[in-house]
């Protein structure tokens with residue numbers, strides 16, 4: 001790569017490392033003519049969106065998988081199929097709109113929970129209980145309390161408007 005400062009073709013690598021998220025190689029370079037120093041990043045070019053899972057493995061974004069997770073949460077709830085499709089569309093376009101070609105599975109989890117929380121509280125609780133994989137019953141109860149508190153606030157608000 002040519003020196004960004006003087007355009008000289010000869011630069012050499014003075015340091016090589018891995019980026020903080022482990023998805024690219026960072027190289028510190030120095031121009032052999034003007035001694036200008038700059039950094040280059042080398043990363044694989046993904047054609048499609050990739051998901052980095054909690055165990056560090058990377059797989060292609062799978063719309064069906066996302067949909068299956070949402071469907072499981074809204075099972076037997078009063079949520080129609082078109083709503084699920086709209087939700088999947090929203091989340092997918094939110095992810096595709098990001099500059100990063102690799103998104104974490106936890107980001108997807110957060111997006112789904114945010115959306116389910118406003119859509120259907122039971123579905124939300126079902127989803128987070130799987131996604132957050134509660135290790136302690138107290139954690140689950142805390143989450144449930146937070147939802148119930150919000151529900152009471154809603155109730156108070158509608159009550160006072162009567």
Ligand SMILES: [Zn+2]
Pocket residue numbers: 003004005006007008031032033034035036
């Ligand atoms: Zn130079």
